[in-house]
């Protein structure tokens with residue numbers, strides 16, 4: 001064999017990568033234009049390949065990364081290999097899905113998908129979801145809500161919606177209220193209908209919400225996840241290409257322990273944690289500037305520091321927030337002192353989305 005034959009070249013790496021397929025689109029990464037860059041140092045036997053995923057939170061990213069790495073490692077002369085991941089712009093994604101229709105058809109023009117999670121139920125996850133969505137919309141960002149809390153789909157009540165979505169050409173048109181688009185299992189099944197959701201069904205339902213709902217152009221799709229770190233949460237997070245997650249907690253110690261578990265889960269799934277929202281942080285006493293720390297103080301901040309993530313907002317216990325939820329007119333519809341932390345949260349989310 002001549003020495004030239006053993007020479008490591010870009011072409012040889014590209015050749016090896018031709019066999020690696022996108023598990024969802026079932027076409028080669030090379031053919032799909034997902035291989036962005038190949039850097040070679042033939043003297044060292046080092047190769048670095050950059051892959052553009054359809055979504056930064058692509059649930060299959062670890063599998064893709066592993067398959068790309070083993071394809072590179074199979075090339076003669078490779079001693080060090082590295083796979084870097086980047087993500088496509090919404091235009092690139094739309095073009096790609098135009099060629100290869102996919103389960104993600106309905107969200108091809110959605111720029112960012114952000115999930116709202118919590119360590120346990122009752123901490124204000126749905127309250128944060130609706131108020132964040134309305135605040136983003138009022139700040140000029142087109143926004144939708146996907147209620148993926150299959151066991152307690154409260155979004156329609158909180159948004160004051162009881163219609164059912166209608167279909168058009170095989171796609172469902174999301175409902176719209178206060179300028180925000182929304183879809184919920186509750187509106188699909190009808191109120192009061194008990195639904196038993198098991199893993200495969202949840203997976204199928206989520207796929208339909210992403211694939212068969214005409215979300216159209218959205219800057220943000222906010223997803224209300226099931227509470228905690230059980231099967232329902234794991235199934236939903238694995239079925240949705242999330243750009244990031246916001247974890248809601250209350251300040252007391254038990255809640256914090258649950259949140260640590262939730263953060264651990266998202267880290268394992270390699271989903272970026274955008275930050276923490278501390279809800280029911282304190283109570284403003286009537287007619288004074290005094291506040292009362294009902295659940296203790298500093299929990300959210302400690303947690304944010306421990307995990308090196310930002311504390312995005314501290315929302316007080318505020319009767320108008322609860323009343324807004326109960327009557328289907330969320331507090332953030334009014335931009336005032338009672339809703340200002342939701343606007344701060346929205347601005348922090350927008351800052352992170354450059």
Ligand SMILES: Nc1ncnc2c1ncn2[C@@H]1O[C@H](COP(=O)(O)OP(=O)(O)O)[C@@H](O)[C@H]1O
Pocket residue numbers: 118120121122123124125126127128154227279280315316317318319321322323325326
């Ligand atoms: N900051 C707040 N101030 C007052 N009430 C709140 C606040 N956050 C949530 N609530 C109320 O607490 C209850 C639980 O909130 P919810 O958003 O449904 O929690 P989750 O979705 O986490 O189960 C609801 O009745 C809601 O209106």
Ligand SMILES: [Mg+2]
Pocket residue numbers: 125126127149152154
């Ligand atoms: Mg809820």
